[in-house]
Amino acid sequence: MTYFFADLPEYAAMILFGVGLSILMLAKNLVKKIIGLNIMDTSVFLFLAAKGYVENTVAPIVTAEELGHIDPSLYSNPVPAGLVLTGIVVSVSVTAVLLSLVVRLNEEFHTLDIDEIIHILRKRDREDLK
């Protein structure tokens, strides 16, 4: 249990992922689903960023003087930082597309509940069949 507090970000990330997943599945309102999705992505980035931390090290930005003799153990791990950056940009663009979809759906069906939309479409199908 000595590492419990040190590993707290990991546990938080896992719980947040579960929370995001449940919102995604249970929320009726589409915007809430998108929020759930964002929570899910952010929890993964929390997990990744937490991985990057190494005790008593600083960010991997070296000064010009010590270019010749850099001691890597002084600097934390740059890889997760890069991954999180890419991840954030991806989740931003996905959220943008989802939100514009919601705008279009709202213009078309005047509702934000996906089940209601499907209900309207099924009704439209039945009229076509007749």
Add this chain to the structure above:
Amino acid sequence: MSLIPNIPAFSIILLMLCGIVCLVLPARWARHLADCAIALACAMSAVLLVAFMRGQEVFTYSMGEIGAPFGNELRAGPLEAAVATLFSVVTLLSILGGRAHLRADIGKKKVNLYYISVLFLLCSMLALVYTNDLFTAYVFVEINTITACGIVMSKEDGYTLAASMRYFIMSLIGSGLFLIAVSILYALTGHLLMSNIQEELAALYAQGQYRAPLQVAIALMGVGLSLKSALWPFSSWLPDAHSSASASSSAMLSGLVLKSFIFLLVKVFYRVVGVDIIRSHAILDLLLVFGILGMIMGSVNALFERDLKRMLAYSSIGQIGYIFCGIGLGTIAGVAAGIVQVAVHACTKAMLFCAAGGLMDASGGSKKFKDLEGAGRRDTYAGVAFIVGTLSMIGIPFFGGFITKLSLVTASVEVGGWRSTLAILAIIVSTILTAIYYINVTAIIFRGEEKTPTRASEKLREEWKKQMRLDTEYEFAIVLFIILNLAIGLQSDRLMDVIRAGLAVFG
């Protein structure tokens, strides 16, 4: 230094560049540029495939001068070259086949946006096939998802918007699971390159360290990717998305997009995790059982469908079940059977969707069976394409479907035990159900006394007269599709050799 190893990187960068340039071009220029870019991609992957057949050995291509653990890497073998050629050829034919529909469905100004999505779709699929780096795979999985939704949305009627919303959300759950699995694997091994991860995992597995995270990561990867490739329990979104999109979009979606995620799953199982670890994991049995259920449930749902494209979409769920049944068997022969089905289903289903587009044109744009009577006679190209598709789906020898069923049964016979009995039973049941609803549709589109069906309303009749001109591109594409299907059926022996050679060096 031969140019062959550069082909994977060239084709990906070329498609990206053409996609970007299409933004500034007017519609007609964008169309020509897209066609040439995809044709060039086909040519390049075909050259690569021929090179591999002539003894070129597997190569890894480092992006930038520092390769292996530090930079990105592409890896190409006979299998990757074959699948890449297949993807680009089917994309080219799907676009040509569905061209008439593009003009009708998509607004004049947004055509070049559609072509951008198609170019990036193919670019991301080729990247997924070639990449040897897990995080690059995640980035291109996202591009794949967004562009796939893009080509569904471009039809912009109520159905496609709702369908693409559901498709998007389900896919994003899948990629969320995939991302967290990649992060866990990175946490355990410190690498993102597939081959390096495999060495580290083998070492960890030998020492018995971090056993629980390894199992969970593999399970998340399996569930995430099967969710994205519409394995049965997660495939509730597929019928709406594939049936409402325009002809070439649904051809590409059903034929290709699902397959690129499946190919990534096979790559993750056999190159990231390694053969022995995956065989001991329960995910394979899970995929086998869901594959079998998918085969049967997909065909059963398709049986009761009264809408042509929804029926084809449900039949896709069934055929995806075949692939997962192959992968779930765990043996190399099983995976080979799965990949043969990837190739066969990609060609057949894309042809059927383009033919369905033609049939809809010939019956006033309606997808319902009652309006489609005699459509096969009005549009003979679509009629013949449907017959070839039906024969292949039934599993008549010398057509694609037969080879899949043959290799799948032989693979499951080798496995033995409850797995093989379940798999063979499911194959037989789903073949029968597939035969029934495909012959039923073929009978419908060829039934009817005179050219136009009796029960259709007056409104539909004039539309048929107006719409009866068929453009040459559509006919050219359908004929090429039929030749492709027959070629796969007759040359299946060579296809199997390439796949087995590819799988041998795949690990």
Add this chain to the structure above:
Amino acid sequence: MNKERRDRLYAILCTLLTIVFIGVMLFMATDLPHLGLATNPDINEVPEFYVEEGPVETGALNAVTAMILHYRAFDTLGESCVLFVAAVSVFILLRIDGTASNDTIVAIDRRYEPVNDPILSKTFLILVPAVFMFGIYITMNGHLSPGGGFSGGAILAAGLLLYLNAYGLANTERFMTSKLYRRVTALALCFYAAAKGYTFYMGANGLETFEEAGIPGRILSAGLILPLNICVAIVVSMTIYSMYIMIRKGGFNK
């Protein structure tokens, strides 16, 4: 089973599924390598290489930027394409084409825009130059200090939107037209892809690229990384701006 019972069952099922999922993940998290230890498996030769060799080889003092824009450049190229494709999808969805008369566009515009609040527009007047200056600083110093194309681009986009709200839509659209957007984004991305294509080709085949690390610590050092940062900043800012315009007004003016 009528609809309510089905929904309730679905809800119970989902909550159960999530609880099990969180339980499994937490159990798994206990077994993961603990955070912060220098002996974790992910502190291996890869980060050491980036920290040691990165600045020396590429001239970028910020090892993360060296990694993103030089070693793992293919990921970042893919990622900018994600942004570009997302913008294209938003265009497909929201751009109003054809002969939508001007008043409908204005009507849609009125839908979201608050009345031009004088207090806000005056404060934005002061803020806009500062924000632009800061954004450009972050982008240009991407390889020397934390920051780079993405964060710089986001700040520039914020500056653009502030400018939009400060000076109203009509003024902004005098220079931010659809043609400008398409040309600039396409040019930036084409340069990015072409440059990276060139370096991939030269690197993979062992040929020497013209890149040289330059004098470390100076702005004009680190070979291609600076121009790439600028391109990325342009793409990010243009995309975010265009998404805002699409949602707000359904399109640039003609």
Add this chain to the structure above:
Amino acid sequence: MTNVFTLLRITDRLSLQFGSDAVGRFFLCLVTIMWVLVGIYAQKYKEHQKHNARFFTFYILTWVMLAALTMAANYLTMYLCFEFMTLLSMPLVLHNGTPESIAAAKKYLFYSIFGATLGLLGMFFTNAYGTTLAFTAGGVMDPAKIAGKENVILWVAFLSVVGFGAKAGMFPLHAWLPTAHPVAPAPASAVLSGCITKAGVLCITRLIYQIYGTSLLRGTWVQTALIILALITVFMGSMMAYGEDLMKKRFAFSTVSQVSYVLLGVFTMNEAALLGALLHAAYHSIIKDGLFLCAGTVIFWTHKEYVSQMKGLGRRMPVTFGCLAIFSLGLVGIPPFAGFLSKWYLASGSLSEGLPVLNWLAPAVLLLSALLTAGYLFPICIHGFFPAEGEPEAEGKEGSGLMLGPILILAAATVLLGIFASPLKDALQAAAQSLL
């Protein structure tokens, strides 16, 4: 298989190969003769039909596939021809376009596809466990491979034989025959029950004798189960035919039971029974085609479908009803006529086979069903010629030469082949020996 010719090759095992052997040649001649006779008959019958061009194209295409099936040299080619024959013969059943005929065609298709898929299963296992797919006397099963898995192979053999039995109207998958025949035009149903069922028989013979091998199947539960199935079909077919009033449906049920005679002979796997089976296959297709052509003539001239309406027609149509009487005598197996010899060999074959209960049960069932056959065939002729007093006499006149010619030829064949059977018997004896 002599002078094998490969049309198309995928791998060394999967290829389209044709060749000829004694059994194949016999079925080819039988099928072709029947096809020609019924074709002549159909020239006259077609005046009452529409879309004749479509009918005759599918009629000839079905014959092409049937001929190819008889000459198939390996399991794959046989399955391909079997499947295409089903798809091409479906429009024959569907020809009238009435909703019942469409439903019957779908039912026919469903049963045949179900059967063909079981056959496909058999082919996969043969490919997995056998040395080759080509037909070789004594079977192709590789004993080393099936050492531990006999039970699986036996189950697969049983399922594939039952699958191909669908086309031959064997018990579990026979239900399509009685529904398909009444709706199909007379020439189509004549060909369907006369020759296409024989295709099913040929496939089963090839499977048992040249793929799984009698050594594997003899004495196992598969043989007893198949014989029991055949006996059930024989008995059930005659019982159902007995009570049926619609003439063509009655003949359809009779086909179900008669073809199972042939299957019975094939399943008992000894030379006498096999000879009886082949003989009965020939006789049955001659007689059944004749019966259906007579039924067609009656429908053509008098539009009467039900047997009860045909009382007293004999006087108006003496030639048709005379031949009908000859065919009935042949089918029941009265000595001078064709049917007797084959039933004789069938009974002696199953008696000499050592199966515990079945060797006396089979002949008993054969005799019982012969009586039932008499029960449902003779009343047609008797009421036709000697109607009971007071019943209204049905009017109707005789047909043209084109229709009566084939019927007379078939009737003559029934009589001559019954009396001078030795040349046919010797040829078939050689064929049976080549199989065993």
